[in-house]
Amino acid sequence: MDSSRRTLLVATSAAGGVAAVATAVPFVASLTPSERAKAAGAPVEVDISQLAPGEMMTVEWRGKPVWILRRTPEMLATLEVTESRVSDPDSREPMQPEYARNKYRSIKPEYLVVVGICTHLGCSPTDKFRPGVESGLGADWPGGFLCPCHGSFFDLSARVYRSMPAPTNLEVPPHMYLTETTLLVGEDGKA
């Protein structure tokens, strides 16, 4: 992959846990139609150096929103609590590459990289990171995501709770780390 053709994205601060869409360097306008088509399916290089613990950013890959959540130790601890509430705790369903078949569903536990599209009918779930009554989802809510369309709950590894309309966990796209703070979404060097 010619790295000069990758779309470079820069993390935008997501204050208060609200997801922010990263801004793409506008090189696409200068491309021919076939180059543009190629760029649309190309991997996306993302600078995650500005993403603080507890924050989430959104980037676009192949027209889909991809969330990158930097989980705090407290957020990671909730995965023990939700283990018994989710339908596929070890992520055995083929919704992720091999390296995400674990309870963190990630390469590095700190970072969750997931497609932000509900596996039921394609709505975009909402982040509900605050635990407890403040979430409006009950005192025992540990934090996670809620798809408002038909009420599917997901934990902070985007694992779906049992008996929800959504049949599977959210999809983890192929990805890899180019450096400690640069992520490549859409390619993992395995193909």
Ligand code: FES
């Ligand atoms: S689209 Fe998410 S629950 Fe139906």
